[in-house]
Amino acid sequence: MxxxxxxxxxxxxxxxxxxxxxxxxxxxxxxxxxxxxxxxxxxxxxxxxxxxxxxxxxxxxxxxxxxxxxxxxxxxxxxxxxxxxxxxxxxxxxxxxxxxxxxxxxxxxxxxxxxxxxxxxxxxxxxxxxxxxxxxxxxxxLGGQAPVVRSGAQPGDVIALAGRLGYAAAGYTVLSRGFRTPKALVEAYRRPSVPYEAGPAAARAGATSMIDISDGLLQDIGHIAKASIVGLDIHSGAFEVPDQMRDAAQALGVDPMQWLLGGGDDHALAATFPAQTPLPDGWRPIGRVHEGTGVTVDQKPWSGPLGWDHFR
Amino acid sequence: MxxxxxxxxxxxxxxxxxxxxxxxxxxxxxxxxxxxxxxxxxxxxxxxxxxxxxxxxxxxxxxxxxxxxxxxxxxxxxxxxxxxxxxxxxxxxxxxxxxxxxxxxxxxxxxxxxxxxxxxxxxxxxxxxxxxxxxxxxxxxLGGQAPVVRSGAQPGDVIALAGRLGYAAAGYTVLSRGFRTPKALVEAYRRPSVPYEAGPAAARAGATSMIDISDGLLQDIGHIAKASIVGLDIHSGAFEVPDQMRDAAQALGVDPMQWLLGGGDDHALAATFPAQTPLPDGWRPIGRVHEGTGVTVDQKPWSGPLGWDHFR
Incomplete structure (x- = not known):
């Protein structure tokens, strides 16, 4: 009907x-x-x-x-x-x-x-x-907690990540090339696995800023850099490319770091924490906040696409 | 740009x-x-x-x-x-x-x-x-008030209206026939004049049910009849057709009561009040709740279109 x-x-x-x-x-x-x-x-x-x-x-x-x-x-x-x-x-x-x-x-x-x-x-x-x-x-x-906004990051803070990156972007690329496998990547595109609990946990632990990664890590944390008037440096060594993603990237002729750093739609969370704060469960360090502006990877500008513009 | x-x-x-x-x-x-x-x-x-x-x-x-x-x-x-x-x-x-x-x-x-x-x-x-x-x-x-839902109308209640009806429907008909005047009707279609204050005022006065008229009076109060398991009878004599609307209706060959009773988009409010309740400012009586089901006009079924279905 x-x-x-x-x-x-x-x-x-x-x-x-x-x-x-x-x-x-x-x-x-x-x-x-x-x-x-x-x-x-x-x-x-x-x-x-x-x-x-x-x-x-x-x-x-x-x-x-x-x-x-x-x-x-x-x-x-x-x-x-x-x-x-x-x-x-x-x-x-x-x-x-x-x-x-x-x-x-x-x-x-x-x-x-x-x-x-x-x-x-x-x-x-x-x-x-x-x-x-x-x-x-x-x-x-908010359950009585102060909201964690984008503007509170401080030089010296640790940048941390909860949830996965690159899976949805890899699944999207796989589908757009006409394939239906690897299933884990395609399913990640279809249904993101969001670390919902990590958000309130970060707030309770004293996160100074936080953002949902929907358009790509580097683009989205750029909003934190801008709102907080700080520079953010990501350590590429913090990202291990999962085997399945590496294999798919090789087969498709893609640099998997583009998926990890530029891919959206996994809805991971990125946050900044004061350097001495023990990171709550589910969070791992991926970089450091410094005085300055913009986002760098291993202290260098990133040459790949940053993320997704919904009108381009 | x-x-x-x-x-x-x-x-x-x-x-x-x-x-x-x-x-x-x-x-x-x-x-x-x-x-x-x-x-x-x-x-x-x-x-x-x-x-x-x-x-x-x-x-x-x-x-x-x-x-x-x-x-x-x-x-x-x-x-x-x-x-x-x-x-x-x-x-x-x-x-x-x-x-x-x-x-x-x-x-x-x-x-x-x-x-x-x-x-x-x-x-x-x-x-x-x-x-x-x-x-x-x-x-x-809600400012501490109980919400006024659709299911509280009681037999014997007065049906009351705040705001105007038929203006937007008349303006729509005028525009759809290729005219741009009367301006008052066309403007009413473009920008509804909603009696926002009448909503909380009705709640404070003890309204037993309330609804926004967006698809047409008879159709929308039908939702109150159904949710409250009562019948609603509208008195057509309570509606005076404004001169401008009567003139436009005559020129366009339309029964203006169709606009008043079946036209949407003015966002008037309809509510029911216990019979002895003094109606708050801006509210006027237009009918009566009785035991039974459905909506009638002068105790007879209405033969015109009831309102608007967004998929038909």
Whole structure:
């Protein structure tokens, strides 16, 4: 059945049936607005949009995968403030002839990813559109902690990373060359594995700045360098290229460091910590903050592409 | 300059420059997430999406108008819970060849409409897309009041209305027939005039249910009938057709009651109140809740179109 045949309210009913409600949802889908617990008295909020052909392809990713990825991209932004995600709102624009099961499976993926952190899909909107588009807003709670912003890095701080880099970019390259394996890389592109807990853990440990790596490590930590008015130097020796990634890179004629340092969509977290701070579980050092500006690799400018510009 | 020429970060900088920050914004655009005050300890949240060709046309509405309307549609959903809007997040998907001034003016319209209620645009996302799409999420604060949901209407309650009906639908019909006047109707379509204050006022006065009229009065109060398991009867005599609307209807061969009862996009608020409750300022009675189901007009089924289905 197409979504046009189901009609707006039929579609909403089918999609809402796929959602699980969690403890932070005070009023879920079905009214003018949702109501979400905000015990901290402040709400952390972030919006990310995925456009078919730009951020995903239906022949490369299933609807459930796209749901996981759309949720992860937003939930990671909440974690990168040191907050715990509580809710998602989703606007779905879809061609009227699209099969309703795609929208249902998308909802399942969104809900399942949100459930990983105790959050729920609490509301949304749907419209027909020639371009399949998914806009997600995530909300989160700081639990009494100060937010970790981009502007607090200090010279002498350690730069640390939680989560993996380069996997999604490698998977994207593999798919774009017409391959479907290695499966670990392709699956990483389809469903990022985000270190959500590492965000609040970094906040508790005293991280001075933090960011979600969505466009590429060097580009994204460039935002920390700019906001904090410091220089960031990455030690390439801190990155071991996994065997599978090295093999794929060789087969495809790619420098795997481009994936690691320039690839987005894994939604790792990068943060800075005062030099003497014991890094919390899941974090590893990858470089050092110094007086200056910009981002370097082994104290030299990086010659490869920095990351991703969504309008180029 | 096109938005592709400006690049993602150039575009963001130009758009953010158009935004005004209000007192509820603890951290505005520029980090992974925004942070908004939520003094009530609960957050009210709603998402609405506008798609070019479906919800607006660039030859009918200026970018600033579209910004006002996109904001109004969302802020009205917050007011309809009895809450006060605090923040907007906006996802903009735009063709890369679009002029950057359109995005800037959109931001001005969004910000100006939000300012009417003390809210601010606190964050968002942008992507290129073949289809110009604007997804807005609004947040709001209940200020200690219980939310007014759709399910609380009781037989014997008075149905009341705040704000105007039929203006936007009349303006839409005028534009769709190729006219640009009467100006009052066309302007009402371009920029709804939403009775935001009436929402929290209704909550304080003890409204038993409330809804934002976005798809048409009869369709939308049908949601109250269904959620509350009651019947709603509208008194047609409560609606005076304004002279300008009557003249336009006659010229275009339309029954103006179709605009009043079936037209959306004015974002009036409908609510139910216990019979003896003095209606707050701005509210007027338009009907009565009774035991039963569904919506009638003068105790008869309505023969015209009920409202708007976004997939048909």
């Amino acid at each position: 197409s979504i046009a045949e189901a009609g707006e309210f039929g579609l909403i009913a089918r999609v809402v049936a796929r959602l699980e409600t969690g403890p932070t949802t005070l009023l879920g889908p079905g009214d003018d607005s949702a109501i979400v617990a905000a015990p901290d008295g402040r709400i952390v909020a972030s919006t990310d949009v995925l456009v078919e052909g730009r951020h995903f392809r239906r022949d490369w990713s299933g609807a459930t995968d796209v749901g996981h990825r759309a949720a992860a991209a937003n939930l990671a932004d909440i974690a990168a403030m040191g907050a715990k995600p509580t809710a998602l709102l989703v606007a779905l624009c879809a061609p009227p002839d699209m099969d309703i099961t795609w929208a249902e499976d998308l909802a399942s993926g969104l809900s399942a990813e949100a459930s990983l952190v105790g959050a729920s899909v609490v509301g949304g909107d749907m419209s027909s559109s020639p371009t399949l588009t998914i806009a997600v807003t995530a909300l989160g709670d | 096109s938005i592709a020429e400006a690049g993602e970060f150039g575009l963001i900088a130009r758009v953010v420059a158009r935004l005004e920050t209000g007192p509820t914004t603890l951290l505005g655009p520029g980090d992974d997430s925004a942070i908004v005050a939520a003094p009530d300890g609960r957050i009210v949240a709603s998402t609405d999406v506008l798609v070019e060709g479906r919800h607006f046309r660039r030859d009918w509405s200026g970018a600033t108008d579209v910004g006002h309307r996109a904001a109004a549609a969302n802020l009205a959903d917050i007011a309809a819970m009895g809450a006060k809007p605090t923040a907007l997040l906006v996802a903009l998907c735009a063709p890369p060849d679009m002029d950057i001034t359109w995005a800037e003016d959109l931001a001005s319209g969004l910000s100006a409409e939000a300012s009417l209620v003390g809210a601010s645009v606190v964050g968002g996302d942008m992507s290129s897309s073949p289809t110009l799409t604007i997804a807005v999420t609004a947040l709001g604060d």
